[in-house]
Amino acid sequence: MAKAQETTPSDPAVIGDSKAPRTERGRRTMRAILDAAAIEFGDNGFHQASISDITRRAGVALGSFYTYFDSKDAVFRALVRDMSDQVRDHVAPAILSAPDQIAAEQAGLREFIRFVRDHKEIYRIIDEAEFVDPESFRLHYATTADRITRRLRKAADRGEVKGDVSEVHGWAIMGMNVFLGLRYGVWSEDETPDEIAKVVAKMLKEGILRSPDDRAMSEVKT
Amino acid sequence: MAKAQETTPSDPAVIGDSKAPRTERGRRTMRAILDAAAIEFGDNGFHQASISDITRRAGVALGSFYTYFDSKDAVFRALVRDMSDQVRDHVAPAILSAPDQIAAEQAGLREFIRFVRDHKEIYRIIDEAEFVDPESFRLHYATTADRITRRLRKAADRGEVKGDVSEVHGWAIMGMNVFLGLRYGVWSEDETPDEIAKVVAKMLKEGILRSPDDRAMSEVKT
Numbered sequence: 242m243a244k245a246q247e248t249t250p251s252d253p254a255v256i257g258d259s260k261a262p263r264t265e266r267g268r269r270t271m272r273a274i275l276d277a278a279a280i281e282f283g284d285n286g287f288h289q290a291s292i293s294d295i296t297r298r299a300g301v302a303l304g305s306f307y308t309y310f311d312s313k314d315a316v317f318r319a320l321v322r323d324m325s326d327q328v329r330d331h332v333a334p335a336i337l338s339a340p341d342q343i344a345a346e347q348a349g350l351r352e353f354i355r356f357v358r359d360h361k362e363i364y365r366i367i368d369e370a371e372f373v374d375p376e377s378f379r380l381h382y383a384t385t386a387d388r389i390t391r392r393l394r395k396a397a398d399r400g401e402v403k404g405d406v407s408e409v410h411g412w413a414i415m416g417m418n419v420f421l422g423l424r425y426g427v428w429s430e431d432e433t434p435d436e437i438a439k440v441v442a443k444m445l446k447e448g449i450l451r452s453p454d455d456r457a458m459s460e461v462k463t
Numbered sequence: 464m465a466k467a468q469e470t471t472p473s474d475p476a477v478i479g480d481s482k483a484p485r486t487e488r489g490r491r492t493m494r495a496i497l498d499a500a501a502i503e504f505g506d507n508g509f510h511q512a513s514i515s516d517i518t519r520r521a522g523v524a525l526g527s528f529y530t531y532f533d534s535k536d537a538v539f540r541a542l543v544r545d546m547s548d549q550v551r552d553h554v555a556p557a558i559l560s561a562p563d564q565i566a567a568e569q570a571g572l573r574e575f576i577r578f579v580r581d582h583k584e585i586y587r588i589i590d591e592a593e594f595v596d597p598e599s600f601r602l603h604y605a606t607t608a609d610r611i612t613r614r615l616r617k618a619a620d621r622g623e624v625k626g627d628v629s630e631v632h633g634w635a636i637m638g639m640n641v642f643l644g645l646r647y648g649v650w651s652e653d654e655t656p657d658e659i660a661k662v663v664a665k666m667l668k669e670g671i672l673r674s675p676d677d678r679a680m681s682e683v684k685t
Contacts, residue, residue, distance in 0.1 A: 286594060343671075343672055365593070368590060368593050368594075369594065371587070371590050372508060372590075372591065372594075379650070382642070382645075382646075386642075386646070393671070397673075400673055401672075401673060402671045402672060402673055403671050403672070403673050403674075403677055404673070404677065405662075405665075406671055407662065409643065409647075409654070409659055409662040409663065410662070410666065410671060412639075412642050412643050412646045412647075413639040413642070413643060413663055413666065414639075415642055416638040416639040416640070416641055416642030416643065417634075417635040417636075417638040417639050418638070419638055419642065420604070420608075420634050420635070420637055420638030420641065421631065421634050421635060421638065423604075424608070424634045425631075425634075428601075432631070437631055440627075440629065440631040440632070440635075441631065441635055444632065444635065444667075444670065445666075445670055445671055445672070446670045446671075446672045447669070447670045447672065448666065448667055448668045448669045448670040449565075449615070449624045449625050449628055449632060449667055449668075450565055450623075450624060450625070450667070450668045450669065451619075451622055451623060451624055451625050451626070452625075455625055455626065
């Protein structure tokens with residue numbers, strides 16, 4: 242009884258207004274449709290992609306599509322939610338196992354850039370949501386920023402970060418991560434995710450203002 | 464002779480592949496077309512907006528449009544470049560008159576959010592460029608990040624910020640500014656641009672790690 246009610250947050254059963262699959266086979270079919278939709282929408286955009294392209298790529302019958310989704314809009318909406326959840330689930334273990342909050346933000350960015358390199362289509366899909374499904378677009382960013390803000394607030398309560406961290410910090414960190422993912426994950430891979438995350442962690446830790454220590458260091462060098 | 468060659472960076476004469484107006488009246492006409500295009504593309508999106516909607520809104524004849532632009536694509540491309548230049552020109556005086564680089568970044572963000580509140584359409588237009596004209600989209604962000612990186616490098620040379628500031632910092636700061644502009648400029652105005660810019664400046668100055676000083680402060684309070 243308890244078993245049947247168990248769902249993980251990224252379980253396709255709870256994605257948007259799609260119809261929840263009741264069997265393991267149904268979950269696999271829905272997963273195949275979402276993965277195929279990611280490639281079709283990513284490659285061709287929402288307007289060019291068709292339901293039959295998606296089912297052909299997924300290797301499922303057209304009828305199976307309608308078992309789970311009412312329309313192309315519905316599968317797009319489910320996909321945005323699914324990608325948002327996939328990012329969260331991909332970065333969560335690294336964040337949770339980090340020794341402190343700066344290390345957690347560093348690990349989160351590193352894993353995000355790694356995820357983006359394997360799922361470059363995520364940018365085009367979420368960005369197109371601004372036009373195709375503005376509510377999903379807004380929900381994705383509001384949810385992500387809120388998650389960052391909440392973990393910063395908890396870290397402030399633990400005394401790890403400054404007590405005045407707020408929603409502004411949550412949006413600022415999300416914005417950094419989104420654009421660093423675009424630049425170093427999608428456009429070009431000329432820096433390692435690890436290196437980029439280290440640079441940002443240092444900035445979050447101590448800022449970029451040159452300190453008296455930095456001056457002493459450079460005087461020693463010269 | 465020298466006078467005739469003078470152009471400011473945001474002079475419509477140098478926008479993309481549009482045809483340069485040669486007279487003051489021509490410049491005013493081109494400006495009216497670009498301003499009308501911003502509203503049409505912002506309200507209706509690229510695909511719904513038509514050249515005749517733009518000329519009607521601008522109060523110019525259809526022939527005048529073709530004096531300056533070859534197509535709807537051409538005016539869209541010119542508009543992305545124009546908005547990018549407008550942002551730069553709007554924030555530049557505040558950045559240049561700031562006493563140091565942290566204050567410059569603070570002033571830049573404050574003025575950017577103010578600009579966005581008066582030009583909310585900028586997000587939809589630049590974001591739609593990702594689909595309508597990917598080269599313009601890429602150029603806008605690459606140019607903006609490069610400008611931030613260059614001013615940080617100069618500040619490092621002056622000894623105002625840490626010597627290791629790099630392109631990663633440029634992209635990180637641009638990303639923060641873009642998402643803070645979306646959240647506090649377009650979506651809602653529940654915090655003042657001044658307050659948001661102060662929070663970010665503090666983060667850039669000293670990071671978010673809780674310092675021994677912060678601990679001492681909170682012990683005094685409790």
